[in-house]
Amino acid sequence: MPQSPSSEVRKKLETLRNRFRDKTVREIEGLVASIFNASRHPEAIEELTAAYQLLHRLAGSAGTLGYTQLGEQARKLEIAIRPLADQIASGADKEHLRLQLAQLLDAGCDEQVTGLGNLLITAEPVSTEWHRPRPAEAENQSVLLILESDQELAELISQGLALYGYQLRNLSNGEQWPDNMDDVDLVMVRDTLLQGEGADWLHKLHSLPVICFSDAHDFATRYRLACLGVDACLDEPQDIPALADRIEHLLAEGLATLTGRVMIVDDDSELLEHYRVVLTSGGLEVRTLADPSRLLSELSEFRPDILLMDVQMGRYDGPAMARMLRFQAEWLSLPIIFFSSEEDRNLQLDVLARGGDDFVTKPVSDEFLLRTARIRCYRARQLGKLVSLDSLTGLLKHALAKIELNREYARCSRTGHDSVVAMLDLDHFKQVNDSHGHGTGDMVIKALANLLRHRLRNTDIIGRYGGEEFVVVLPECSLEKAVEVFETLSQDFAQLVFSGCKEEFSVSFSAGVATLNAYESGEQAIDAADKALYQRKRAGRNGVTVALRDVR
Template identity: 30%
Template sequence: MSTARNDKTLLFLEDDRDLQALVCTFLRDRGYQVTPARTAAEAREVLQSKPVDAAIVDGLLPGMTGADFIRELRKTKPDLPVLFASAFWKDLKSHELLTRQLGVARVVHKPYRPEELAVWLEQLFAVAPPPPPPQESQDEEDAEPVDDFAASLALLSADYGAKLPERLATLQALLGKGRHGDAAAMEEAYSVVHKLHGTAGSYGFRDVSITAGALEDVLRPVKTGGTLDWARVDAGFRALEDRVSLPVLAPEPEQAVVAAMGTLLVVDEDAAVLADARRMGEREGVRVVTASTPQEACAAVEKQWVDGALLHMGGAGLATASALRAMEGHQSLPLAFSSTSGGLQERVNAAHAGASLFLPRPFTQQDFATAAERLVATRRLERAKVMVVDDDPEAVRALSQALVSDAVEVVGLENAYGLLDALAQHRPDLLLLDVQMPGPSGFDLCRILRLTPEWQELPILLITAQVGLEFRLAAFQAGADDYLAKPVLKEELRARVHARLERARLSRERTERDALTGLMLRRPFVEAVATRLSEARRSEKPLALCFLDVDHFKKVNDQHGHLAGDRVLMRLGRLLGARFRREDLRARWGGEEFVVALLGETPESAKEILSRTAEELSAMTFEGDTGDTFHVTFSAGLAVAPGDGTTLDELLRVADARLYRAKENGRNRIETE
């Protein structure tokens, strides 16, 4: 379906047919009238035959460069907006030639996505986003979650707007002192205006931000030691006063909503239990989504984020757990089970299925509250952490509110001098730095972090009111990954931050996860087990460590092919990844060897849990490279701290010896002694 929003006409000069077809299709779907050309001659014909609103020019054309074509174009169309696309042209002189001498509006570096090109075009034409479609009424069960961010931001904007007259009065008083020679007051006045420029737009007061920016330029001699033009200062203040005095629409009272503590999926075949769970959720501030079958549960999780699931052990509870954990991105979904008996075998089954909690049935309000709090807290540990550094508390508040979500946690810092200590304490996944702060600037902090081995890979985004060429080059030379212009648009902020976080996550996955099985590699596993051992000692709980090895794996490769062997390892890795609790650790140790660490399990319970995994693996049918079918089993050795040792080395030696004994005793078995 087309999403047409404008009638702008574009010339797209690109000799790559595939890229041309892709981009033309995408931009036409966005409502642009796109005329393609593959050579300069074709482009000249287009320009002579019809008016165009902008041109997209590739840097390398048949017979000439894109820069030469633009130079020629400027003789007849000096003001035509041009986007220049190239895999080269990234040095300082190239930027100066393109932007200053040839008037290029934007340099787009290849490879680029069509969506990126559309963003620059929208900025070029200042295309307003379309109004949201009217929402259709829905049943309560199917209603989408309320946009807590939009409502919260509306309340924050109203609060910010209510404080603007007070800030203006403070500024007026400071300027009055400054007029009589108080240099400190003028420094403070400049700071107030600078913060208004950077923050007001983020709260929806864009005109106030722009006017404050103009006044900031007038006050800049305060920072450079120059002479102020008080007539311009007075005019700038009056313009700002006019903007602040305009009526501000406050949000309607019904927009205020209370954010739920989290979202819990409750799966039970008993409708009365589901109704009780919904009522309990309302009392605890937890959004409850209900389902009565595994199919309904999976459909619910596909539609919305859930922090955890509470399942009935009877009926299809185990099947539901298996189905949920098999879904992409939910291999570690926190689970809890409820049961009327709660015997040892049911608890072992629950632990194997991945449950971290076991509730009596029927469960009380307190039981439900405990389960919800633990499941939500566990899921939130997966959230990425962003640190925002800005000396303006309002800016920290606005940026934090724009970013915080189920997937992102935000930590604010208003004192740049405490950055290194704060990084060590919070260990964020991404850093947002304001460029202009008292003391070290964002550039200075960026350089310091890039010289510190621990933080050299930390994604850093700079926030600034200056976005000229010199700033951009300085930002990247200081080590920044990206920058955002004030006033910060929340949609752009979210998009850029999420893109950087996803790239960082993928980078960690490559260094910490085995590509074939998806399990941890040896080094991160060793580090994680050290933490689990410390936890076990503090809580006086056992920790079971199991070495397991695929039986006759060499024969699998020799008889059925190496690709078949890879399929065995991949499916075993997925099986191990989808079973057990979130706090349990699984890793590929090397070759066909795997290792599992289970916190709080005795030799007997650990063996029972792993035996279920062994049964699942032996029931799987594998296909060889020539189409033949076969089955596999594994052997395992189990060691449990503190009885078999208190260090990882001791446990590994004992588990390895017992694995060797399991193979000597006929394979397809788990040795615990």
């Protein structure tokens, strides 16, 4: 019988823990010998420095790997020995230091030192409660659950949202909430159906975005819904484009909090691998680095959202490395989070003042590590979107869309496969703005952006070219297939109903398509698609026209 994902994660963590235990047994034996040797022979006093460094490392790593008592004891000994280690670094008299160490051991530290190895006998059970894998879903098909007492309205909402590529499930009034909601991505529910249900339904929704339909605007009702964990409240769910825009926002936000690229730098191999297993199992893309001297080249290749780094890594100082990274403008905004067993808040602030953004005290639980990384990645990506994505649609900006198009053109040239570029433009859009206002016009633009994002592939490139015009690149796609895709999209978009100032209305779009690699450059391909677009405009709009000259 195949193992569950959580069981596989637990097995990996147990393997790492056993490896840590076996290595640490030997290290503690050497540590004990070094401390007692330094207490007897002044010429061996410098052995205390290595012992201090090991205690510092164990204070941070042991608890994370399940040996909490060992970590706590190592921390106490680290604090006790730190003044002597500082004096060794400053060149103090060796005999004087030996006497101080001997007195420290005689005062009771000797039993604490010799008892370190016994703390490796037992460990806390490996827990994977934080690991909640979701089943893989079909590409671009989010599942929405709707509970609306007005079945006619529920059917209207279902039909409208289906045009965007969502899968809808209607829950009849009075029907019980499904026991398993692992495959549901978002819930829409009428506020009156939440009355008196309390915890019976709440525990099933706590991890899902919830949109509530409510005609009430009073403070008490809205506050009650907020306390129940509702994420959005709409009084006109029949406005499908507006509803789809809110769904898109909530789903994108939820997905963004579960993904990200993390680089971790630490010289403790077991701890480094432990972090990698936890974060990778939590859905993040992770690259680990045990050799800090390779940091610059690895950063340039991996381009992480955040950097997790130990404060002290052998002969490398974490804050100094952070300061070095800030020499380069491209890394000025990279969030750097330091890990250390240091609990002194003043010392933590000193570390942050030297180039860091946050400080996490070791040991760190797996759940806390995962949540910290997710939140930081999400914030980093939000800031990145301000630079790279169009603020209205969330699509690539003009310049970045052209960069991605040219990259795909180069890829076509290398591999010989066909790709298609399309230019799209909303029909009679000036009339929409003039008749219904620019706010309604923006909603129409967002509706088309959302439709493209949901109905096209994740690998397709979609950008807002300017105003009501869009550019789309379909990698590894034939011209015939592209025409079929855009004709279907144009038909479905024309079915959407928008709410104007005094009336409802619909909008169509025109498209021109061209084979990307049939031209001498990406620019020529865009021009060809643009000319085809305006041929479609002259031919009556609302459809797709293929570029006339589609050869080199």
